[in-house]
Amino acid sequence: MPTEEELFAAVDALLAGDPDLPGPAERARLREAAGITQARLAQVLQTTTQTVKNWEAGRSRPRPPRRQAYQRLLEGWAQQFPTTTAPTATAPADTAPTATAPVATSPGEPTPAPPALAPADETPPTHPAPEPAPEPAPAPAPTPEPAPAPTSEAPPRSRTPHPEKAPRPRKAHRPAHRPTPPPADQRFENGPLAVIDVEDGHVLAYCVGGLVLDVPAKSLPALIDWTLTEARLGQPRLHRNGRDGDPLLVLTPAALERYGLPTALSDEERRAGRLPDSHKAVRQLTRADWKLTRRGLGPWARIYRPAEGAKRHCVQLCIPAWNALDAREWDDRNAPRLPSMHPADLARYLGAYAQRVMTPRGTAAVTGLELMTALHPPTRAEKDPVTGAFTRALNEDALTAVHDVVECEVPDEHPLLKGRFARHHLRTPAEMLMEEPYDWCRPLTDDECMRQYLVAIDVNMSFAAAANGLTVGLNGPTHLTGNPPFDPSLPGSWLVDLSHVDLSRVRVDGRPVDGGRLPSPFTPKGEHPTGPAWYATPTVAYAVELGFEVAPVEAYVRTRTGRYLDAWYKRLRDAYVTTMADLGVTTGLGGAEFLDAMARSRQSDPVMALLVGAIKATAKGGIGKLRQRNRGQVPYHEPWPALERATWRPDIRAAVLANQRIGLHRKLMKTAAAADLYPVAVGTDAVVYPSPGPTPLDVLPRTPEGKPVPGTFRLGVSPGMVKHQGTRTVLWAEEQFEEQGGVFNIANHIKTDPAAGEGE
Known part of the structure; x- marks a missing residue:
């Protein structure tokens, strides 16, 4: 607990403008001039990379004892790498720079107050209160850096700059594969979710975009109150007749300990999927008039109070330590990354998923189903022409009721x-x-056995494309x-x-x-x-x-x-294509360029690579949830909870799977007619062809001009196009057939890279 003298010293430092440290932009310049990465600097100062990022972004300042070491390092660098350009206006060396005028916003754009940022070893900087944006007046201030570059996601938010720094230019975002969305909703300016962690005794909320918030809450009920009243977390509705996304809190093991929750469930709790109602944390919530849904306080929990009119009071918890983020959907099952992922990276991963798909509401499969409803809400508000009162009316393009089954x-x-x-x-x-x-395999002919390789291709997002x-x-x-x-x-x-x-x-x-x-x-x-x-x-x-x-x-x-699933497909398509572009695989690539980009993508950005898998699991799992089966919740031939949903529609699932299989067969026919080329196995969306060479370029038919034959399989990143899944030798297949006794489908085992192709 800080003493009164320490608190007043920190306040005095803020009021003084922190004259001993150069501005954030200069800190970054000096580090880059020395050739030191943020991660390396964080290692030397025994802090986190995110903390160094916050220092250089002006969101926070170092606190003792790191402050003195950091200041000494910057002074040394300043002597080695002096600035090459003089400022347009000078100020005495022993005083803080004069504050610049507020940045002018575009017409109609609000000027939000910057959120407080306070990682464990930092003191939050003060900011002038937001004002209407006047015309900048001449002032003896340092020349501001260039205006922020526009992004394709949303217009940059205007901030009143800190007295010691001018506005930093924003990095231009890769063009999105969808229309530019409207300006960000200021109710949710800090993003859809936060990862709650504890560092040096301080509770921190890691949000999207590198934002870190100080969390004052001392108990779980207080954390829920803070989320709804101060954190400004949530997601705007995806459809005008839908509802806004509830804020999501992801609790790390350190946060679980801080708020009185176990870091692992007991065997009994794991089987029940929740903590018992007698647990201290559950009783705390009950005493504070918070309620839990039927699934209780488990890996995915909803904590709420009854809505007041159109305003909801609901927060969702995600607890990875209780297996909320199953490796089969959210992680690399062959080399799990989530257990050791830094909270800032976890916030980046789940935040990108929330922004491109939607805020997770459970497993990827559950979220895939919820996305259908979010894009096609069953009801809408309708005004009575006589009374003027609003009532709920059904939307004709949505699934609105539970119907008889066949x-x-x-x-x-x-x-x-x-x-x-x-x-x-x-x-x-x-x-x-x-x-x-499909789950089909046949013996190779004598002619096919003369070819050396078996090459497998995999259809991108096949179930989503079929929808x-x-x-x-x-x-x-x-x-x-x-x-x-x-x-x-x-x-x-x-x-x-x-x-x-x-x-x-x-x-x-x-x-x-x-x-x-x-x-x-x-x-x-x-x-x-x-x-x-x-x-x-x-x-x-x-x-x-x-x-x-x-x-x-x-x-x-x-x-x-x-065409109920069209909007759902487009949302997932855009998420997938945008994320693959982040990995360097764009829609303009084909042939050898595409194969090379795919090979490089697996090492380029591990976080975005996980996001690709989560998007594919959302598409595949969402279709599967349309016919969710009894998983042992109730006795055989007794109703199970999923049957109560309007989205329990096995006929729609059957139509999608039939369309996927038929679309695949149509291309098999085209390929056979064009090149006398026949598959030896098909597994879900993977097709295996005998080939004289080890890559798809050695086997897929092309026109004399070198282009794919129309109607056949085409290499590319878009859903419905194909990628390389793996290559084996014909000898390997013959050995497998002998060992497995003829019940072996080589399409399900031909992957030479575990990351290639995940059945979707």
């Missing part, structure tokens, strides 16, 4: 099937809709009987016999294909159908596209339709 579309454990089938009965294709991704432009049902099912005619505009499930479809009779661009070396487009295992089976609309439509007649026996269709 027997063929639900999984085996659904209550609808209770008493219908025996517990271990394997439903046939005529009893169950089996729209799943783009797909018409899905928004209401409940309508049962059609009596051999209804097939209507491709009606999403749903159709009972139809497609066993007569023979791929060898199909001509693609006037050329025949060898149907025996291609998987069937109608079954996940690639087997030829043998009789009537249930199919989603995209599958039946593909049979018609191939030139075959179809005669459904019955169907369950939806009559209110829409």
Whole structure:
């Protein structure tokens, strides 16, 4: 605890303008002139890299004993690397520089007060109060640096500069792959989330953009109050009829200890997924009139009070030490990075995810599903023309209610099937809709064995790409009987016999294909159908596209339709492409340039590399959540919580998976016709081809001009295009077939780089 003398000394130093230290910009210049990195300086001064960044950004100042050492180092550097240009105005050497005039803002732009920043070994600098931006008047002040460069994310916020520094130029941001968003919401000026940590006894909140806030809260209820009243955290709504994102606090192990929470859950608590209600922290929240949702105080917790009108009082906690950030979605499962990640890097990682996707609300899969609702809210405010009162009205383009389900579309454990089938009965294709991704492999021909390599390519964001432009049902099912005619505009499930479809009779661009070396487009295992089976609309439509007649026996269709997933796809596409661009892989690259950029990207920025994986997991998991199964929460054939959601729609999941598989098969057909090239295995979105060389460039067909043949697989970063997943030898495949007894799908094991391809 600081003494009264220390506090007054710190205040006096602030009032004096800190004349002994050069300005922040000069500190950075001297360090760079000496060729020393911020990380190296932090190591020498036994502090963190983020602390040095704050010093050089003017957000905080060093405190003793580091202050004296830092001052001595700067004085030495100043003698070695004097400035080469004289200032336009001079001031006495023993006085603080004169404060510059406030920066003028653009018309209509507010001038926010800068947030307080106080890492453990620093004293927060004072700032003049914000004022209306007048025309700058001549003043004997140092020449300001150039105005901040505009960014593509949002206009730079205006700040009143600190007396000892002029405004720093902002680094230009890489052009975003979406329209420029409106100016930042000042209610949430500190970003969507903060990582709470403790350093040298001080509680710090690491936010996006390198911002660090001092946290005065001494208890968990006080931390929640501070978040809602002072921290200015949260996220503006993604749709005008939606709601703002609640602030998210990520608690490090040190923060858990500070606020009376265990750093690890017991076996019993882990099985329950929460702390018991008798825990001290839970009782503290209850006494302070805070409530918890049904999932309680677990790895992902919501702490709230009842809303007051349109204003919510809710904070979400994320506790990585309790496995909130599962390595299968958020980390590199082969070399986990999150346990040792600095809080500033963790804030950068999750903050970028929040800004590009949305604030996490649980697992990546849960967030993927929540993103659908955030972009298509089920209700909107509607004004009564008579009374003038606002009521909630349904949005026609959204999923608004829980509808009846269809027997063929639900999984085996659904209550609808209770008493219908025996517990271990394997439903046939005529009893169950089996729209799943490919899991197909075949033996190599003698000619294929003569080629040395097997090259695997992987479709980028395949499930998200399959959702783009797909018409899905928004209401409940309508049962059609009596051999209804097939209507491709009606999403749903159709009972139809497609066993007569023979791929060898199909001509693609006037050329025949060898149907025996291609998987069937109608079954996940690639087997030829043998009789009537249930199919989603995209599958039946593909049979018609191939030139075959179809005669459904019955169907369950939806009559209110829409492209519900388009906005969801575009949001995830932009997040993925922007993040890959941060790693040096841009949409303009193709061929060898693309492959080289992909190889370099894995070492360029570990934090952004994790973000790519999280975005892919969000896309894949969000689709899976549309048919979330009973994970043991309740007995077999009893209702489980997911069934209460309007977004529990197995028919929509089936349509996306059918469209993904059909889209993949369409390219397989095009490639076979163009180059007499046939796959030997397909696993989800990975395709394996025999090749004379080790890269996709050795096998994928190209035109005489060197461009990809239209309709075939194309190397590139955009969703739906492909990347290199791995290469093995034909000898390796033959050995695997012998060891596994013919049940081995080489597409699922061909990865030569564990980071390449994650099934999405």
